[in-house]
Amino acid sequence: MLFMSAGHWWRNRFSMPWQEACLLGCWFSLCAAESFFACPSSCKCNNSSLEVDCSGLGLSSIPSDIPTNTRTFLFLNNKLSTLPGPVFSNLSALQRLDLSNNFLDQLPQNIFNDLGNLTELQLRNNSIRTLDKDLLQRTALLRLLDLSINGLAQIPSGIFDDLPALHSLSLRSNRLQSLDRVTFEPLVSLQQLQVGDNPWECDCNLRDFKHWMEWFSYRGGKIDQLACTLPKELRGKDMRMVPMEMFNYCSQLEDENSSIVLDNPGPPCTKGSPTPSKTKSGPEPEVEPSVVCPQKQRYRPVSVRRAIGTVIIAGVVCGIVCIMMVVAAAYGCIYASLMAKYHRELKKRQPLMSDTEGEHEEQKQISSVA
Secondary structure, eight states: OHHHHHHHHHHHHHHHHHHHHHHHHHHHHHHHHHHHTOOOTTOEEETTTTEEEOTTSOOSSOOSOOOTTOOEEEOOSSOOOOOOGGGGTTOTTOOEEEOOSSOOOOOOTTTTTTOTTOOEEEOOSSOOOOOOTTTTTTOTTOOEEEOOSSOOOOOOTTTTTTOTTOOEEEOOSSOOOOOOHHHHTTOTTOOEEEOOSSOEEOSGGGHHHHHHHHHHHHTTOEEOOOBEEESGGGTTOBGGGSOGGGGHHHHHHHHHHHHHHHHSOOSOOOTTOOOOOOOSOSOOOOOOTTOOOOOOOOOOOOOHHHHHHHHHHHHHHHHHHHHHHHHHHHHHHHHHHHHHHHHHHHHHHHHHHHHHHHHHHHHHHHHHHO
16 A cells, blocks of 8 residues: 555656646747747737738838748738838748739839749729839749739830749730730630720731731630721721721731841941951950841741631631522523523414415405405
C-alpha cells in the first residue's frame, strides 16, 4: 500500500510540469501564428483566406506591414496617387490585387515584377494615361486584367506578349481611337474582351483589328460593341458590321505611300551586311541611329468567317444564275415548238381557204348574169 501511494505521488509530480509545458507550447504557437499574419492597423484581415482588406479608409499610401504570405490585397476607394517601386517586393504569394477607385496616374515599369503568382489585377477607375510595354512581363499567370475607366489613349505593342493565360481583359471607357491586331495576337487564351465606350475612329488604322475581331468571334470569344465615332457616316455603328468594301481605299493609300518611299529612297540598310575591309587606320565612323532596317511585318491571316461567307454567297449566286439559265432554255424550247406547230397548222389551212374563195366568185358571177 505504501509502495502504491509513493508511485502515485511521483506520477503526479512529473505530470504537472508536462501539462504546463504543453500549454506553454500552444501559447507560443498561437503567438507565432498571429505574428506571422499580423493584420495592419485599421485594416480587416481573414486568416483562413489570407486576405487583407484596406478599402474605403481614405489612405494615400499602402501600409508597409502587410504580411508576406498575403494572397488577396484589397485597396479600393482610397486616395492612392503614386506607387513606390518596392511596395510589392515582399508579396510574392499575392494572387489577387485590387487598386480600383484611386487616383493613380502612372505605373512604374517594375511595379509588378515580384508578383509571379498574380492571377487577378484590378486597376479600374483611376487616371492612368500611359502603360509601359514591360509592365506585365513577370505576371505570366495573370487571368483577369481590368483597365477600364482610365485615360488610356493607346495600348503599347508587346505589353500582352507574356500573358498566355489571360482570360478576361477590359479596356472600356478610355480614350482609345484605334488598336493594333499584333498587340492582341499573343492572347491565345482570351475569352472575353470589353472595348466599349471609346472614341473609335473607323478608318484604315482600325481595319486590321476588325479582321482580328472577326476571327476572335469566330473561335468563340465574346466582345462587346465597338461603336464608331468617326466618320460621321458610320457614327454609332458596330465596326464588325461595317462591310470591308468601305476600306478598299486603304490599299490605294498604301500603294501611294509605297511609291513615295520608292521615289525618295533613304540611305541603304546596313543591318547584317558585311562591312568592307578598311586599309586606313583610324576611328570607325558611327552609324547614324536613323539608319535602321525596316522590321518585317508578321503574317496576318485573313478572316476565316469572312472567307466562308464569301464562298457561301458566291455559291448561292451561281446556283441562282444556273437555274435562271435552265428556265430560259426550257422556255425557249417550248416557245419554238409552239411556233412550229402553229406554222404547220397554218399551212394545212391555206388550200381550204383558197377553195372557198373560188366558190364565192362563181356565185357572184351567176347572180350578176341573172
